[in-house]
Amino acid sequence: MACVFAPHPDNWLNCMTKVNPFRIFKNASANVARGMAAALVALVLPPFLTRSMSPAAYGAWVLILQFSGYISYLDFGIQTAVGRFVAYANERSDRDYRDRIVSTSLVALSVAGVLALIGSFVAALLLPHVFQKMPSDLLEPARIAVLLVAGSLAIGLPFSAFNGVFVGLHRYDIPAITVGGSRILSAVLLIAVVRYGGGLVSMGISAMTVNLLSYVIQYAAYRRLAPDMSLNSSLVTHAAFRELFDYCFSLSIWSFAVLLVTGVDLILVGFFQYQEVAFYAVAATLVMFLGGLHNAIFSTLLPSAAALHARGSSAGLGRMLITSTRYGAFLLLFTGIPLLVWAPEILRVWVGPLYAAHASTYLRVLVVANMIRLCAAPYSVLLIGTAQQRLATVSPVMEGLTNLVASMIGGYYFGALGIAVGTLVGSIVAVLIHFGRNLKRTTEIQVSTKDLLRDGLMRPAVCLVPILACAAWASTTVGSLLPTLVLVPALLLTIPLTWRCGILENERQWLKSRMLRGSRQ
Numbered sequence: 001m002a003c004v005f006a007p008h009p010d011n012w013l014n015c016m017t018k019v020n021p022f023r024i025f026k027n028a029s030a031n032v033a034r035g036m037a038a039a040l041v042a043l044v045l046p047p048f049l050t051r052s053m054s055p056a057a058y059g060a061w062v063l064i065l066q067f068s069g070y071i072s073y074l075d076f077g078i079q080t081a082v083g084r085f086v087a088y089a090n091e092r093s094d095r096d097y098r099d100r101i102v103s104t105s106l107v108a109l110s111v112a113g114v115l116a117l118i119g120s121f122v123a124a125l126l127l128p129h130v131f132q133k134m135p136s137d138l139l140e141p142a143r144i145a146v147l148l149v150a151g152s153l154a155i156g157l158p159f160s161a162f163n164g165v166f167v168g169l170h171r172y173d174i175p176a177i178t179v180g181g182s183r184i185l186s187a188v189l190l191i192a193v194v195r196y197g198g199g200l201v202s203m204g205i206s207a208m209t210v211n212l213l214s215y216v217i218q219y220a221a222y223r224r225l226a227p228d229m230s231l232n233s234s235l236v237t238h239a240a241f242r243e244l245f246d247y248c249f250s251l252s253i254w255s256f257a258v259l260l261v262t263g264v265d266l267i268l269v270g271f272f273q274y275q276e277v278a279f280y281a282v283a284a285t286l287v288m289f290l291g292g293l294h295n296a297i298f299s300t301l302l303p304s305a306a307a308l309h310a311r312g313s314s315a316g317l318g319r320m321l322i323t324s325t326r327y328g329a330f331l332l333l334f335t336g337i338p339l340l341v342w343a344p345e346i347l348r349v350w351v352g353p354l355y356a357a358h359a360s361t362y363l364r365v366l367v368v369a370n371m372i373r374l375c376a377a378p379y380s381v382l383l384i385g386t387a388q389q390r391l392a393t394v395s396p397v398m399e400g401l402t403n404l405v406a407s408m409i410g411g412y413y414f415g416a417l418g419i420a421v422g423t424l425v426g427s428i429v430a431v432l433i434h435f436g437r438n439l440k441r442t443t444e445i446q447v448s449t450k451d452l453l454r455d456g457l458m459r460p461a462v463c464l465v466p467i468l469a470c471a472a473w474a475s476t477t478v479g480s481l482l483p484t485l486v487l488v489p490a491l492l493l494t495i496p497l498t499w500r501c502g503i504l505e506n507e508r509q510w511l512k513s514r515m516l517r518g519s520r521q
Contacts, residue, residue, distance in 0.1 A: 037180030039296075041187045042289045043350075046282055050351045052194040059270070059277030060138045060200060061145075063131065066266045067123050068150040073259050074112040074119075074157060077251030078105050079164040081244050086168025099230045102161060104240035106231060109158040116154030120147055130267070133274035138200065145204030152211040159215040162222040165229070174221050182214035250390040253397060260400030261373075261426060262288070265419055268407050273415035279358035280416045282351050287366045290335050291374060298328060298378050305385025309444060317382060318447035324378035325456030330502065332371045333464045339367045341470060365420040373399070373427035375457060376434045382445055392438040399430030455504075463502040466490035 049058055082105050089098030124143040128134070134142065166174040189206035222229075269280045301324055308316045339346060343363045347356035376395075383389045403426030410418020439449050461468070467490050499508070 037176075037183055039289045039292050041183045042285050042292070045187045045190065046285055047351055048191045049194060050278070050282065050355060055275070055278040055354070056135050057138060057200070059274065059281065060134060060142045061203060062281040063266060063270050063277060064142055064145045064149060064200065064204070066263065067127075067146055068120075068153055070119070070123075070259070070263065071116045071150055071153040071157065073255050073263070074116050075109070075160055075255075076112065077248040077255060078109055078112075078244060079160045079167075080251060081105070081247045082161050082164025083167030084247070085243075086165055090168065095228070095230075099232075100235045100237055100240045101244070102165060102229060103231050103233070103235035104237060104244060105161045105164070106158055107233070107236050108241065108244065109161055113154050113157035116157060117151060120150035120154055123150060131270045131274055134270070141200035145200040148201075148204035148208040149211075152208040156211055156215050159218050162218045165222055165226055169225060171225060174218075174225070178214050178218050178221070182210050185213075186210040250393055253393045254389065257393075257396030257400035260404045261396075261423070264404060265407060265423060268411045268419050269416045272411040272419070276358065276416040279355055280362050280420070282347065282355050283359040283363035283366055283420075286339065286346075286350075286363060287370045290332075290339075290367075291370055293335070294328065294331060294374050294377060297331070298324060298381055301378060301381050301385065305382045309386040314444050314446035317386065317445045321379060321382055321445055321447050322452055322456045324382075325375065325452060326459055326502070328378050329375055329457050329460035330463075330498075332374055333460055333467075336367045336371045337464070337467050340364055343367075361417060362420050365417070365424055369420075369424040369427040372424070372431055376431060379434065379438070379445075383442060386442075386444045388442045388444055391441045392434075395430045395433040395438055398433055399426045402426040402429045459502050463497040464494055465497075466493045 049061065053061070082102060085101040086098055089095070089101065124146045127143050127146060128139050163175045163179070186207050189210060190203055193202045193206050265284065266277060266281060270277045301320070305317060305320065308320065343360040344356045347359055347363065351359075380389075380392075383392055403423055405422075406425040407419040407422030410420075410422045412418070414421070435449055435453065439445075439447065439452070470490050
């Protein structure tokens with residue numbers, strides 16, 4: 001990304017000459033569009049729901065979605081594996097190998113779908129026991145809605161293999177259209193249902209309908225794009241199962257760790273302090289929006305990382321890591337600081353004064369936790385691109401376990417706020433392990449921890465010291481406009497600091513040459 005500025009002969013973008021740049025741009029654009037569709041829904045849908053539903057009913061809906069979201073973790077990374085193996089097999093013109101992998105994946109995902117259906121029934125049965133403080137009039141509709149939403153997602157698990165096929169065929173646009181389009185359509189239907197007085201069951205039916213429709217479209221697209229692919233039970237082999245398992249094992253560990261970090265907080269809030277679920281959920285939604293934007297941008301580094309790894313350019317990967325971390329830190333700070341400074345005002349405009357009064361503190365704590373944990377996101381992408389993710393499973397697992405334990409303890413003593421603090425504690429632990437352990441083990445990425453800290457994180461932090469000071473002041477100054485007024489000169493001071501400290505000398509020279517060339521044209 002940012003290394004386009006560096007004129008070094010071993011610049012990591014030089015490797016792009018060996019691949020199709022138009023294809024990479026197209027795939028990256030589709031990937032970002034898919035993430036932006038989810039982000040758009042996350043921003044647009046809550047204001048309609050929070051203004052049309054009671055906090056208790058909205059809290060029940062977000063818990064239904066949280067329970068149902070667990071289904072996606074039963075994918076075990078198989079969709080990602082299918083994309084990788086299909087691309088590999090097509091490159092070698094090995095149709096038999098490709099068809100064995102896809103057929104075996106379908107069987108594995110079908111078994112996972114059956115387990116997910118059983119889990120959906122179990123979740124519906126346990127709902128009243130887990131959320132004992134949920135209003136009694138919401139319990140039965142919530143149980144039915146869980147069956148509808150989670151059940152439809154369970155049915156869709158085998159169809160996720162087709163999305164993997166599309167990725168392997170370099171057709172990222174198909175998942176972008178089907179997944180992104182289904183989310184937008186689902187949001188529109190939910191708004192219509194709530195607007196005309198529908199309850200949780202009607203919302204569940206609309207979500208289920210869109211999910212099933214998207215599976216039909218995925219299958220039709222697969223038949224059109226891969227007519228020569230054969231899917232047959234006779235192609236299912238033990239060797240293919242083993243190959244999938246070897247590839248997906250570490251990805252499954254990462255997914256489990258992510259589940260502990262982002263998938264249990266709302267459940268714990270519902271268990272310890274149900275009345276705060278709706279308020280915690282809107283704060284978490286904004287944080288997930290920023291996290292999704294960050295990941296959508298930096299996940300596009302993966303093809304470049306894989307190409308550099310194929311060239312054996314560990315030094316190029318190191319420079320890529322430092323530069324992407326630096327610009328990622330800038331992105332986190334510029335998107336996170338406004339939420340720290342204006343959390344009540346943003347929430348008031350977005351979801352109303354009631355939610356602003358309750359959710360502002362949760363939002364600030366979760367934003368800080370998000371900024372800390374995502375500073376290592378470029379490193380995670382490079383690990384997957386270089387097939388080294390197995391060497392860095394300790395940090396996500398420890399983050400997940402620390403988050404779970406700290407959130408349970410915090411939730412017991414302090415309710416929802418303690419759960420948010422538990423997320424912050426987990427993010428700190430993960431980053432400490434990242435810098436103290438993982439960087440030393442992943443030798444395919446040649447980078448100095450000192451250089452990464454100095455050039456990747458300290459430079460952006462120094463540039464934004466004035467704004468960070470305003471953010472810290474605003475977080476302790478309730479109801480005052482003074483921090484906002486001081487923010488203007490702080491922003492003006494940030495510009496020269498960024499030019500001198502945040503951008504390296506070779507990057508400044510590149511920018512000057514581009515501006516000079518533009519002025520001549």
